[in-house]
């Protein structure tokens with residue numbers, strides 16, 4: 091694996107590969123890599139000749155500075171995992187490399203209502219930050235395909251919208267959510283959970299399965315109430331949302347119609363750690 095810290099060096103290398111018609115797949119990350127990231131790298135390898143992974147903890151997408159300060163950093167282990175997975179290139183830029191003075195002020199993106207709901211309403215500015223960094227990374231790497239995980243379902247929709255707005259040529263390929271045996275979705279934030287909290291946190295996935303099983307049997311409000319009780323009884327301290335929405339528009343639905351693509355999404359706090367997960371119904 092070749093590690094690049096400077097954009098100019100990375101681009102020079104990529105240009106020579108692109109001249110040989112190599113297909114480039116890109117997996118952007120914020121590090122603290124886990125099996126979910128590695129499964130995205132594997133997916134990228136099946137579509138690409140060259141896989142580029144980036145590790146950059148993007149300050150502009152953290153609406154809470156405490157969350158940014160506490161974001162886990164495990165760079166040495168990340169490099170070992172990427173090498174073991176035969177990743178070709180790691181891009182490891184500094185903040186000033188991604189956001190140089192000449193590129194200020196940063197762009198804002200007209201993302202429409204999908205930016206204002208769910209994660210957007212609880213983390214103001216978050217998706218603008220995600221677009222700023224992914225837009226910049228796509229401009230640098232110019233990959234054929236961008237690999238994103240379904241766990242961040244709304245993020246995928248937002249990045250798709252940004253790609254259309256900015257007319258990037260890159261296509262998105264979505265990797266399914268990887269789970270521990272208990273059902274807990276893989277997440278870098280799980281590193282901040284105690285063993286007991288990890289066990290209790292499986293209530294999110296259990297709740298999503300419960301919604302899926304009962305969506306055509308019970309009124310939506312009743313389901314949401316039952317799931318809320320279930321999460322609080324399992325040790326979740328606070329719930330941001332239990333949403334059952336149209337999977338294309340993210341607008342709430344009043345009643346389930348199996349002809350309409352529908353998704354359930356949950357965001358809740360286990361101790362200080364905010365966890366999210368979703369399931370297509």
Ligand code: PAF
Pocket residue numbers: 118119120146148151220223224242245
């Ligand atoms: O999902 C993430 O880890 C981040 O939001 C991303 C896409 C790498 C942008 O910083």
